[in-house]
Every structure is written in structure tokens, then in C-alpha cells.
Amino acid sequence: EAGVAQSPRYKIIEKRQSVAFWCNPISGHATLYWYQQILGQGPKLLIQFQNNGVVDDSQLPKDRFSAERLKGVDSTLKIQPAKLEDSAVYLCASSLGAAGGPETQYFGPGTRLLVL
Amino acid sequence: ILNVEQSPQSLHVQEGDSTNFTCSFPSSNFYALHWYRWETAKSPEALFVMTLNGDEKKKGRISATLNTKEGYSYLYIKGSQPEDSATYLCAFIGSGYALNFGKGTSLLVTP
Secondary structure (H helix, E strand, C coil), rough: CCCCEEECEEEEECCCCEEEEEEECCCCCCEEEEEEEEECCCCCEEEECCCCCCEEECCCCCEEEEEHHHHHHHHEECCCCHHHHCCCCEEEEECCCCCCCCCCCCCCCCCEEEEC | CCCCEEEEEEEEEECCCCCCEEEEEECCCEEEEEEEECCCCCCEEEEECCCCCEEEEEECEEEEEEECCEEEEEEEEECCHHCCCEEEEEEEEEECCCCCCCCCCEEEEEE
């Protein structure tokens, strides 16, 4: 079974530039998550989708971050414009069942973003 | 945002040593507790999902216990090997939907 795929693996940009990350979850998984992990901290949930609907985006900085999951499969996360403090690892995860369950979340390898 | 604490922050042991880490979480509105292992440049790997007070789970040389009444979970590694070197993350689900992660315990096992 293929795992969660993410691209790119690494990205270096200058502040005020835009960047987009892509995630392909495990086939058949209804719920998709984007996390931000800043160095020295635990991953923090940015947004959670169930199929193509948003379940929770309370911690997404909506003035600069946006995410979509068209057709309930792949997802993209965009930052526009980027700030220095956005330097982090962006993790995508998926789970089989509905949002809120104690099910295992399966993670991709993450995208490491450095904003200069 | 719920406060999840992990200790120690980092740990360095010799091959063959046994070790354990602690995850503390709010004892109210408990729903589930997850443990993950995250090796450098790889995907975080799920170890355990624990839901019941008194749960004990085991996977090879790694085991975990759960006390929801006092709000803690222990992860044990018996006979540590260099390939166990990783960051171990715990995450708590309360009354909301989201995994609330601790900062992790970074383990280094040297031969």
C-alpha cells in the first residue's frame, strides 16, 4: 500500500514570495490533515479536511495561508506571502475514518521550508 | 490548544540499555493518546493508539502504558538499539478533533 506522498521535499524561498505544497493521501482515506512543525516544537494542526470539506482551520493564519482539497483526494497548501517565521516542516497526514476518531494518522515525509 | 508535556527533552543511552519516556496530558475530556516515532528525513511512524485507562500495548521491544485518571503515559524501550534513535512524539485528543502534540523526546542510542 502506497503511503502519503508529499512534494517538494525541500524548498528555499525569500520572504514575501509565494510557495505551494502538494499532498496525495493514502487511497480511500477520508480525512486529510496539514501540520506545521517549527524547530523545537511539536507538530501543530493547521487544517483538517473530511473528504473535500473543512472540519477545522482554527489555527490556520488565513491572511497568508490557504488550503484546498478538490475532489476529496489531493490537497495543496499555499503560503502567500511567506514570512521568516514560516520556516518549518509541513506535514501532511491522512486517516481512513471520519474526523475526530482515535484512528491512526499516517504521515508523509514532510516538506522542509526555509524562508530567507 | 491543550498542553502536552514530554520528558526528558533528549536522552542518550548505550546500546542494550532500557529506557523510558513520559507524556503528560490533561486528565479531563480524554479521548485518545497516540505515540509516534519520527526518524530524521523519514515520515513519522505510528506506534500506538491508546484509548482506555490502564491500557498496555506492545510492539516488539517497545511498550506503552496509559493512566487517564492522572494524565500520563509511559513509553518503554527494552534493550535499545542504534536503529531506535529517533524523536518520539505523543499526541492527545480531547473533546476536539485535533491531535495535540508534545515537543517530543529525542533519543540517541550509541553502539
